[in-house]
Amino acid sequence: MEFVTLTPEEFTDFERNHPLGNFYQSYSRAKLREKMGWQTYLLGIKDKNKVKAAALLIAKDGRALIQMGPILNYQKTEEPFPGSPAKPYKDATNALAFFLKSLKTFAKQHDFLTLEVFPPLLLSLRALDGSKTKEWPREKIFEIFKNSGFKHEGFTTKIENKANRWMFSKDLTGLKTLRDIELTMNASTRKKLHKTSRELDIKVLTDKSELKEWLTALEESDKRNGVHTRTVKYFEDLWDAFGKDVIFVEARRKDNGELVSSEVDIIHPNEMVAFVAGTIEKNKHYNGSVAIKGFNLEKCLELNQTRLNLYGMEGDFSPENPLLYFKSGLGGISEEYIGGFRLVLRPFKLFLTKIRRRLPNRPKHA
Secondary structure, eight states: OEEEEOOHHHHHHHHHTSTTOOGGGSHHHHHHHHHTTOEEEEEEEEETTEEEEEEEEEEETTEEEEETOOBSOOSSEEOOSTTOOOEEOSSHHHHHHHHHHHHHHHHHHTTOSEEEEEOOOEEEEEOTTSOEEEEOOOHHHHHHHHHTTOEEOOOOOSOOSSOOSEEEEEEOTTOOSHHHHHTTSOHHHHHHHHHHHHHEEEEEOOSGGGHHHHHHHHHHHHHHHTOOOOOHHHHHHHHHHHGGGEEEEEEEETTTOOEEEEEEEEEETTEEEEEEEEEOGGGGGGOHHHHHHHHHHHHHHHHTOOEEEEEEOOSOOSTTOHHHHHHHTTSOEEEEEOOOEEEESOHHHHHHHHHHHHSOOOOOOO
16 A cells, blocks of 8 residues: 555545545545645555545644545445445555554654544434434544544534534435425424425525625624624635535525525535525524525435535534424434544644744834
8 A cells, every 4th residue: 555645636536436525525625725725635545556545634833634534444344324335345444544654654744733633434323312323333443543643532512613523414315306305304394394485585696796695694693603704705715616516595585585594505426515504683583594405405306415414513412402403303313423533743842832822922123
């Protein structure tokens, strides 16, 4: 086996055709991160000139991350997503160990301070009450990371920007029509969906000049939740980087054209991702988010997608978690992922960097 830098063509062909491929690990996301000032690296393993593993590594200010990667065959039988077929893999753990060993050398050569890896591996599927409906033994994976010097970052429950440990998905396998899908929802969500079809129009943005108003729904939701909203420029860059694989959609009132809800969706061969969404406060009762989810599901049917990824959530299964209950109404399941593994490469330099950041800015001597 050989640790290599892949060309964009080699990387894309492998990632988009692998059952663990995902938008975090796409070349489109590499282009987006470059626009945001990050360094990006397309790393991989080749065996007899055939790509066996691929990973998008991003780095900034000494931090290096691989989010929902590397993409490789982790064990002899793997079921990447609920409903997908298991495939026989050979010498998988050897490939992971080799990748991590080579990655550490690469990271040291580039003077990274820390290295974090978030494998795209499930630990469990959870019902609405939090009970496990399926589990995956990952002891060997934990052992390989430990032996490679990485420390697991814990079984976190909050929504995380680096890589969500909890997500919510809907498996559409075998569902051929929107009516088939509606029958898998709870009665309340189904009723809301029918009501929105009478009151709201769904619009797909066709020009970046429309993003400024589209963004106001996200800004209002983020303000309510105490979250900082990404800028218009970020979404313009997202539009450019993902091209035909990104959809900016909004729900508007039929009677007066007012904006109700906005969302950006990312299309990947393995799934459709409802990435970021928001709703105008005064129009919340129109259930624009439900209307857009109906659009998502119809789009999945159109594209023959069998997985709708409703993206991040908290690992909180209490009745006080409204996001969980909203997503559950669509008839899906909570996914618990393995989480992150962190390696400190240069502890003393990292310590000095933290100290410098805490110091107040001082005037320079003449």
